[in-house]
Amino acid sequence: MQLPSSxxxxxxxxxxxxxxxGKKTALRxxxxxLKQDVGDVQHFGETIAKLRRDIKFCQRCHNISDGxxxxxxxxxxxxxxxxxxxxxxxxxxxxxxxQQYNGTYHVLGGIISPLDGVGPEQLAIGSLVxxxxxxxxxxxxxxxxxxxxxxxxxxxxxxxxxxxxxxxTTIARGIAFGGELEYADExxxxxxxxxxxxxxxxxx
Amino acid sequence: MLQLRSISxxxxxxxxxxxxxxxxxxxxxxxxxxxxxxxFLDAIYYLSFTKxxxxxxxxxxVHHGLQGMRIEGNYLxxxxxxxxxxxxxxxxxxxxxxxxxxxxxxxxxxxxxxxVMIAPDDVELVTGSSEERRRFIDTILSQxxxxxxxxxxxxxxxxxxxxxxxxxxxxHHLDESLLDTFDEQLSEKGQLLFAARKEFLDTFIPLVxxxxxxxxxxxxxxxxxxxxxxxxDQMRELLLTNRQRDLYLxxxxxxxxxxxxxxxxxxxxxxxxxxxxxRKSLLFALKLAEFETLRQKKGLAPILLLDDVFEKLDxxxxxxxxSKVCVKEKAQVFITDTxxxxxxxxxxxxxxxxxxxxx
Numbered sequence: 001m002q003l004p005s006s007x008x009x010x011x012x013x014x015x016x017x018x019x020x021x022g023k024k025t026a027l028r029x030x031x032x033x034l035k036q037d038v039g040d041v042q043h044f045g046e047t048i049a050k051l052r053r054d055i056k057f058c059q060r061c062h063n064i065s066d067g068x069x070x071x072x073x074x075x076x077x078x079x080x081x082x083x084x085x086x087x088x089x090x091x092x093x094x095x096x097x098x099q100q101y102n103g104t105y106h107v108l109g110g111i112i113s114p115l116d117g118v119g120p121e122q123l124a125i126g127s128l129v130x131x132x133x134x135x136x137x138x139x140x141x142x143x144x145x146x147x148x149x150x151x152x153x154x155x156x157x158x159x160x161x162x163x164x165x166x167x168x169t170t171i172a173r174g175i176a177f178g179g180e181l182e183y184a185d186e187x188x189x190x191x192x193x194x195x196x197x198x199x200x201x202x203x204x
Numbered sequence: 205m206l207q208l209r210s211i212s213x214x215x216x217x218x219x220x221x222x223x224x225x226x227x228x229x230x231x232x233x234x235x236x237x238x239x240x241x242x243x244f245l246d247a248i249y250y251l252s253f254t255k256x257x258x259x260x261x262x263x264x265x266v267h268h269g270l271q272g273m274r275i276e277g278n279y280l281x282x283x284x285x286x287x288x289x290x291x292x293x294x295x296x297x298x299x300x301x302x303x304x305x306x307x308x309x310x311x312x313x314x315x316x317x318x319x320v321m322i323a324p325d326d327v328e329l330v331t332g333s334s335e336e337r338r339r340f341i342d343t344i345l346s347q348x349x350x351x352x353x354x355x356x357x358x359x360x361x362x363x364x365x366x367x368x369x370x371x372x373x374x375x376h377h378l379d380e381s382l383l384d385t386f387d388e389q390l391s392e393k394g395q396l397l398f399a400a401r402k403e404f405l406d407t408f409i410p411l412v413x414x415x416x417x418x419x420x421x422x423x424x425x426x427x428x429x430x431x432x433x434x435x436x437d438q439m440r441e442l443l444l445t446n447r448q449r450d451l452y453l454x455x456x457x458x459x460x461x462x463x464x465x466x467x468x469x470x471x472x473x474x475x476x477x478x479x480x481x482x483r484k485s486l487l488f489a490l491k492l493a494e495f496e497t498l499r500q501k502k503g504l505a506p507i508l509l510l511d512d513v514f515e516k517l518d519x520x521x522x523x524x525x526x527s528k529v530c531v532k533e534k535a536q537v538f539i540t541d542t543x544x545x546x547x548x549x550x551x552x553x554x555x556x557x558x559x560x561x562x563x
Contacts, residue, residue, distance in 0.1 A: 112382065114369040120379055148361045148389070155385040187354060 062107040079103040081138040111153045129160050142170040206504050207280040207536050214274040215267040217243040230537050234544040235563030241540035245509040251277045251288045252319040254300050254310040315347045318506035320495045330483050331475040334464040348501040359393040370454045387443045394439040397460045405430040416489035419524050427468040433458050480516045505535035527554045
């Protein structure tokens with residue numbers, strides 16, 4: 001693509017570095033910005049720069065935060081002795097929108113996969129173990145993706161916390177709510193049958 | 205009962221546009237070298253497995269210089285007519301449909317129209333490395349035992365992760381508990397796979413021996429044995445014992461990925477001792493045992509595709525093989541050969557009705 005200005009070219013190149021943005025989309029976005037008032041674009045740029053500069057990660061759970069401790073961790077109404085372990089911040093947002101969970105979080109920042117160069121030391125596992133020791137956590141709830149790497153991460157952390165008297169649970173895996181049985185894939189269905197629930201518990 | 209009644213090939217390999225219909229159970233195909241006998245069988249295989257028997261990209265199955273291809277087959281499955289269509293678009297997009305309805309996942313189709321192919325190159329199964337035989341066993345088990353394929357995929361994924369941890373450990377320090385974690389995960393799947401292979405081979409090996417005897421009329425002192433490190437020890441212990449060696453070699457040296465289906469003749473390695481004809485006989489015995497297993501599991505006889513089977517077999521073995529597959533098995537059979545006369549003689553001798561197609 002031939003662009004008439006090197007300034008334009010630089011801006012397009014910057015946009016294409018974002019996930020899911022190709023060259024054409026980048027050009028469209030840049031041309032849109034060009035049509036805006038100078039002040040508006042200035043504000044846009046500053047907001048982004050400020051976001052990166054000023055945002056903090058909670059020292060306790062590594063969630064996004066405005067201060068040293070995030071609002072979830074600071075909230076005394078929440079069960080501070082329960083920790084939900086998630087892979088990234090997007091998962092926190094997903095679980096928060098259920099409005100069903102009333103404990104704290106711990107964001108690992110990834111899952112164990114030596115193949116991708118991610119070992120336990122790259123993740124916030126050490127701080128999690130320390131946290132459980134210090135805070136006398138009662139329950140550790142794993143909300144990780146149901147795949148091999150997720151399992152590896154769960155088993156690994158379980159091993160690391162074996163000496164602690166903390167209850168360890170994981171989110172249920174099975175048929176999606178509101179889904180039709182016939183459209184469920186075989187592995188999910190097989191798993192749901194293997195881990196079936198007593199009806200009393202189910203209704204509750 | 206499964207029967208292919210007609211097939212039409214459009215721009216498939218050396219066929220530009222051609223239709224064939226089959227009247228009976230036995231169809232003999234003859235033609236000179238390069239006439240398209242193997243391609244013909246491969247088209248039938250394609251309809252059963254949504255891909256070529258010879259592992260090559262789909263685009264190579266298109267007639268030279270043209271774009272896109274189509275294979276259509278009309279079957280009779282347990283008395284009902286079924287139509288399979290495989291289309292490779294000009295864009296190399298593959299569509300596969302049963303009775304006009306496209307499959308979303310091709311894997312759903314595999315096993316519905318079972319077929320077994322025996323081609324000359326398959327001799328690798330007997331003479332090649334243990335990997336060939338593991339793949340052979342895995343293919344049958346994946347088709348016949350639910351869950352097997354997903355265990356195998358998981359096992360291989362964990363194995364890869366473990367190996368890459370072993371590699372990383374050589375450069376940095378080793379996280380022992382992570383290795384423990386992988387060992388546990390690998391052992392769980394490994395034990396499941398071992399149990400499945402063992403149970404399967406306990407019935408499969410006698411089938412192979414019996415088929416061999418049927419073809420050769422003697423057992424040639426052949427002995428087949430499932431050899432796995434897991435026979436003596438649990439996988440977990442094996443991994444622990446070999447840990448130092450694994451760390452040194454930076455890969456996992458024990459497990460079901462080292463299993464072997466040992467083929468012996470008079471106590472020695474079969475591949476070193478056996479003649480060409482004996483190799484071929486054992487290959488047929490393995491394939492016929494596969495055929496028999498699939499038949500028992502599926503409840504219907506797979507279609508048998510025999511490519512160039514007469515080469516290297518003596519007259520008696522050839523006769524035994526043909527009467528076994530054409531007369532006793534009651535399956536639909538497609539046989540190719542270069543000599544029309546030889547085919548005709550052999551089939552007349554066993555007294556079976558057949559249709560001869562000359563390419």
